[in-house]
Each structure stands twice: as structure tokens, then as C-alpha cells.
Amino acid sequence: MDEIIRIRGLKKSFGTKEVLKGVDLDIIKGKTTVILGLSGSGKSTIIKHIVRLLKPDSGEVWVEGVDMARADEDEVYRMRKKIGYLFQSGALFDSMNVYENVAFPLHEHTNMSEEQIQKKVRERLRTVGLNPDDVLELYPDELSGGMRKRVGLARSIVLDPGIILYDEPTSGLDPITSDLITRLIRNTQQELNVTSVLISHDIKESFKAGDYFAFLYDGKIIEYGDKEHFQNSTNPYVRQFLDGKAEGPIKIVR
Numbered sequence: 417m418d419e420i421i422r423i424r425g426l427k428k429s430f431g432t433k434e435v436l437k438g439v440d441l442d443i444i445k446g447k448t449t450v451i452l453g454l455s456g457s458g459k460s461t462i463i464k465h466i467v468r469l470l471k472p473d474s475g476e477v478w479v480e481g482v483d484m485a486r487a488d489e490d491e492v493y494r495m496r497k498k499i500g501y502l503f504q505s506g507a508l509f510d511s512m513n514v515y516e517n518v519a520f521p522l523h524e525h526t527n528m529s530e531e532q533i534q535k536k537v538r539e540r541l542r543t544v545g546l547n548p549d550d551v552l553e554l555y556p557d558e559l560s561g562g563m564r565k566r567v568g569l570a571r572s573i574v575l576d577p578g579i580i581l582y583d584e585p586t587s588g589l590d591p592i593t594s595d596l597i598t599r600l601i602r603n604t605q606q607e608l609n610v611t612s613v614l615i616s617h618d619i620k621e622s623f624k625a626g627d628y629f630a631f632l633y634d635g636k637i638i639e640y641g642d643k644e645h646f647q648n649s650t651n652p653y654v655r656q657f658l659d660g661k662a663e664g665p666i667k668i669v670r
């Protein structure tokens with residue numbers, strides 16, 4: 417298998433709380449891998465290590481052959497250009513309009529002319545199903561939740577990354593808007609031929625979006641496989657999660 421990201425023995429604690437206890441995970445190139453798990457189980461913590469927003473206590477996080485845990489700042493900067501990251505909140509800059517938000521990474525990371533930037537911003541807004549002329553001058557507080565997610569997605573793909581990380585892209589959205597965002601993720605993956613990592617606790621949307629599935633529980637990946645393997649898993653923790661039952665072996669720590 418052709419893995420583009422390889423995580424080995426990843427451990428991370430916050431204070432006395434041991435969140436990741438030895439995560440092993442391969443992300444296959446050109447596919448969408450979904451990381452499933454309970455709220456607070458550490459899913460975001462895993463992907464923050466991929467872009468080195470966090471450093472492991474121990475273990476290795478290889479991205480395209482670069483050990484992100486030990487890379488120097490120049491290398492981290494170079495790698496971040498290749499990785500799109502759609503934060504849970506959508507995280508648009510409130511003081512900037514849609515154009516400025518989507519153009520931001522191009523201004524930061526490229527020497528493109530304003531004319532080229534405009535062309536690229538318009539193109540990427542169209543990729544996420546928005547009409548540039550309708551939205552370019554709007555501010556985030558003038559957009560619906562679904563539109564904000566789409567603008568966030570346009571911004572995370574504007575540098576044509578090879579890898580896109582999605583943190584709960586459909587949280588807080590109605591089922592129809594969620595479906596739309598999931599389709600966009602799917603289309604984006606096919607149009608740009610990217611590798612996607614998606615964090616979710618929305619099982620329905622995950623199965624529509626994903627090729628491979630990893631289940632994080634008690635600090636480790638305890639199940640991994642393609643859709644058929646995952647849906648038919650006999651692991652009692654996975655079964656309880658998929659069935660959405662409060663009774664079972666899963667311990668909910670609050």
C-alpha cells in the first residue's frame with residue numbers, strides 16, 4: 417500500500433491526561449481516511465500532529481517521508497503549504513471578506529500577481545459550488561454555517577494541497593447541508609486527486625465520504641479497514657459506536 421502519512425507509536429498527554437497512548441496509523445495516498453471516535457477521544461490531537469501544531473511526547477509522524485516531529489522550521493513551513501486544514505470552526509477571519517479570506521494563503525505563500533490571485537480565488541469558490549460574484553465581498557457574519565464551511569474549504573484548497581485535513585466538516589449543519597459538504601469533499605478529492613483525512617463522529621456522512629476507517633478508543637486505533645470491513649466489524653467497541661448505544665463496553669470519561 418502506498419501510504420503518504422505514517423504514524424507510529426504516537427503518544428501525547430496534556431498535563432496528567434494521557435490522550436494518545438501509542439497511535440499507529442497509515443494514510444493511503446489519493447484516498448479518504450476517516451478517523452472516528454467519541455468526543456474528546458483525541459481525534460483532533462492526531463491531525464494537529466500532522467501539521468505540527470503539536471509535537472509528540474514520543475513516536476513518529478511521517479508525512480511524505482518527512483518526520484514532522486523532528487523537522488526544522490523551514491521544513492515545517494514547506495510541508496504546511498502542501499497540507500490544507502479545514503478547522504472545526506471553519507475559522508474564517510471575521511474582519512476580512514470572502515475574497516480576502518480565500519486569497520490569504522496565496523498572499524502569504526506565493527508571489528502570484530493580484531490578477532492571478534483573483535483568478536485562483538474565483539476558480540476555487542466555483543470548486544466549492546459558490547458563485548464568486550455573489551459572495552466575494554461578503555463578510556463571515558453575513559454567511560450561513562454551510563457557506564462558511566464552503567469558504568473555509570475553498571481557502572484550504574487554494575494552494576492546491578496534496579493532503580487535506582478536515583476536522584468535523586459537517587458538525588452543526590442540518591442533514592441536507594451536511595450531505596452537500598460531504599459531496600464537495602468527495603468531488604474535491606476527485607477533482608484535485610488529493611489525500612484526505614476526515615475526523616468525524618457523524619457515522620452516516622463518514623460512510624458516504626470515506627474509503628478507509630480508523631476507530632480511536634482509549635488512546636489507540638483499535639480498528640482499521642475499508643468500509644465493508646468496518647461496517648462488519650465484530651469489535652464490541654466499534655459495534656457499540658456504530659449502533660449508537662449507551663450500554664456496552666465503551667467507558668465514557670467526562
Ligand SMILES: Nc1ncnc2c1ncn2[C@@H]1O[C@H](COP(=O)(O)OP(=O)(O)OP(=O)(O)O)[C@@H](O)[C@H]1O
Nearest residue numbers: 430431435453454455456457458459460461462617
Ligand atoms: N491544548 C490542549 N491542552 C489541554 N488539553 C487539551 C488540549 N488539546 C486537547 N486537549 C484535551 O485532549 C482531549 C482530546 O481532545 P481532542 O480535541 O483531540 O478530541 P476530539 O476527539 O477531536 O474531540 P471532539 O470530537 O469533541 O472535537 C480532550 O479531553 C481535550 O480536552
